[in-house]
Amino acid sequence: xTDRPRHRTNGPATERGRYRxxxxxxxxIAHEHLPAWLSLGADVTVFSEAGAAALVARFGGRAVDSLExxxxxxxxxxxxTPTPSHAGLAMAALAAGRPVVCxxxxxxxxxxxxxxxxxxxxxxxxxxPGHVVRYFGEYAAMHAAVAAGAIGVVAVQRFTRTGSxxxxxxxxxxxxxxxxxxxxSLHDLDFARWNAGxxxxxxALEAAAGGVRSVQVVLSHVGGALSYVHGxxxxxxxxxxxxxxxxxxxxxLSHDSAQHPPLSTDLGTRPPAGTGADGQGLLPAMPYxxxxxxELGEFLAALRGGPPPRVTARDGLAAIRIAEAAQRSxxxxxAEPVDAGGxxxxxxxxxxxxxxxxxxxxxxxxxxxxxxxxxxGAAR
Numbered sequence: 001x002t003d004r005p006r007h008r009t010n011g012p013a014t015e016r017g018r019y020r021x022x023x024x025x026x027x028x029i030a031h032e033h034l035p036a037w038l039s040l041g042a043d044v045t046v047f048s049e050a051g052a053a054a055l056v057a058r059f060g061g062r063a064v065d066s067l068e069x070x071x072x073x074x075x076x077x078x079x080x081t082p083t084p085s086h087a088g089l090a091m092a093a094l095a096a097g098r099p100v101v102c103x104x105x106x107x108x109x110x111x112x113x114x115x116x117x118x119x120x121x122x123x124x125x126x127x128x129p130g131h132v133v134r135y136f137g138e139y140a141a142m143h144a145a146v147a148a149g150a151i152g153v154v155a156v157q158r159f160t161r162t163g164s165x166x167x168x169x170x171x172x173x174x175x176x177x178x179x180x181x182x183x184x185s186l187h188d189l190d191f192a193r194w195n196a197g198x199x200x201x202x203x204a205l206e207a208a209a210g211g212v213r214s215v216q217v218v219l220s221h222v223g224g225a226l227s228y229v230h231g232x233x234x235x236x237x238x239x240x241x242x243x244x245x246x247x248x249x250x251x252x253l254s255h256d257s258a259q260h261p262p263l264s265t266d267l268g269t270r271p272p273a274g275t276g277a278d279g280q281g282l283l284p285a286m287p288y289x290x291x292x293x294x295e296l297g298e299f300l301a302a303l304r305g306g307p308p309p310r311v312t313a314r315d316g317l318a319a320i321r322i323a324e325a326a327q328r329s330x331x332x333x334x335a336e337p338v339d340a341g342g343x344x345x346x347x348x349x350x351x352x353x354x355x356x357x358x359x360x361x362x363x364x365x366x367x368x369x370x371x372x373x374x375x376x377g378a379a380r
Contacts (some may be wrong), residue, residue, distance in 0.1 A: 018043045019300060022074030022098070024067070024089055025081035026051030027168070029103050033080050034059045036293040040300055045070055048081075071096040076126075076303055078296075079103060082168075083183070084176050087112040090127070094119055099126040101299050104190075105182055106316035110324055110339065113317045120313065128299045128309060129316030133187040134194065135291040135298070138255045142246060145253055146195050152250030154196040157227040159188035163240040165211065165233035180206070180215045181330075182323045185231035189326070190311075190319040192219055192227035195246065198318075199227075202325035203335035211235055217326045220335070 019042050023034055026048035034055060037044045044061035046052045047070040052063035064070050067089075071077065077093040079086055079102040087107040093100045100120070106129045107113035120127040133139050146154060161184055170176045177183050181204065193199055203218045212234050219227040239258070246253040298309040321339045328336040 019303065020045070020073065020075045021078055022047070022070040022076070023061070023078045023080060024048065024070065025079065025103075026055040027080065027082070028166075030055060030080040031059075032290065032292045033078055033103070033296065034061055036290050036296045037061075037078070039290075039293050040297050042300065045073055067092065071098060074098060076101065082170050082176065083178060084108050084170075087116050090116045091119065094123060094125060097123075097125070099128075099303055101128045101130060101296065102316075103130040104132075104316065105129075105178065105186055105320050105323070106313060107320070108176075108178060108182075110317060110320045113313075113320050117313045117317055126303060127313040128302070129311060129313055129319075130295065131187065131190050131311045131316065131319070132291050132295050133191055134311055135295040137291070138257075139191065139244070142244065142253050142255065143191070143195060146246060146248070150251065151246065151248030151253055154225045154246060154248050156245075156247045157192055157196060157225065158230075158243070158245045159192065159228070160230040160232075160241070160243045161185065161188055162232040162234055162238065162242075164236050164238045165213065178323065178327070180213055180231055180233055181217065181326045182320070184233065185215060185217060185229055185326075186319050186323055188229040188231070189217065189219070189322045190315065191244075192221075192229060193318060193322065194315070196221045196223065196225040196227060198222045198340065199322055199325075199338045201335040201337055202322055202329055204326040204329040206330055215326075215330075217329075218335075219322070 021037050021042045021044045023030060023037065023044055023046045026046060030046070030048070030051075034044060034046065038060050045064050046056055046061055047064050047067055048055070055061075056063050064073070071093060076099040077089075079089050079093075079100060081089060081103075083105060086102055086105070090100050090102055090107075094116075105113070106127075107116055117127060134143070145151065163184070165171075166183075171183060181189075198221065199219045200222050201220045203220075204215060206213070206215045208214070212232065214230070214232040217229040219229065221227065241256075241258045243256045243258075244254065295309075301307070302309050321341075325336045325338040
């Protein structure tokens with residue numbers, strides 16, 4: 001994919017400088033995307049099988065009656081729909097000659113994502129995956145410090161992410177959503193790779209009880225680092241909490257959203273901004289500039305011919321491949337190789353040292369998962 005997209009934009013909106021975005025979907029994440037686009041000065045139309053009229057009534061924009069109407073009246077498409085529809089909608093936008101921003105994951109499977117990416121690359125059209133955690137201030141600052149060598153070489157990374165379980169039923173059908181690993185933990189799997197490089201194997205454990213579901217993934221990086229990713233879908237009303245600890249040869253970077261919230265607010269029974277309309281902790285607090293606006297603003301600048309964004313479609317594909325290795329591990333009970341796009345390593349190529357390291361990390365992961373799931377009410 002070239003840095004300068006070869007697509008053409010046309011129509012009076014573009015000539016006046018207002019970029020026309022066609023937003024597909026009116027569910028939870030669309031409630032973040034639509035106001036972000038509007039804050040960037042975009043002209044937004046919305047198509048959804050349900051909820052488009054209510055969405056634009058709340059935030060602005062214009063609802064349209066069909067996908068065809070949306071595609072013919074926009075300069076770029078933003079896909080904010082359930083995961084199983086991502087690949088098909090991206091290909092429909094491609095057929096109409098439109099660049100695409102797609103909420104993560106880029107597709108339900110790595111195979112689908114690769115087909116979509118190759119088609120967009122062949123057409124010279126931009127395709128950007130919505131990995132918004134790369135745009136949260138504390139995470140962006142941490143990555144910048146790591147990239148600058150502030151803590152030396154990364155050795156061990158720990159990421160946790162806990163929030164209320166989604167209400168929509170399709171999230172809880174793993175065949176549709178990919179489950180907790182592909183939906184929620186994908187953020188931290190992507191970030192672990194961004195910080196410490198490519199990943200060789202993933203080992204995962206999962207626990208569920210009483211409406212709480214937790215997963216722990218241990219990643220062995222090609223460069224020698226280890227990453228621990230813990231995700232939880234908890235009970236309704238659970239405060240959204242994220243943490244990270246990045247240990248390197250020269251220091252440690254740490255953050256806990258519960259101990260260091262960006263802003264303390266007491267509104268009584270009124271839910272604070274960023275926690276969802278029902279205050280159920282579906283998203284982290286975002287009291288300052290929305291990271292969705294930062295993310296979409298970077299995509300918009302690239303669509304206008306500016307520098308490429310910090311996340312690429314190939315990054316989105318890599319994250320799905322890591323998640324799929326973790327899903328295979330849940331099924332097999334052993335560490336699984338991450339598909340790097342070529343021949344996968346086999347059990348016969350594993351050295352004795354690698355075997356010993358894997359056994360140690362598996363034991364450590366099991367112990368940590370037991371301790372962490374007990375604190376969230378989950379049990380084996």
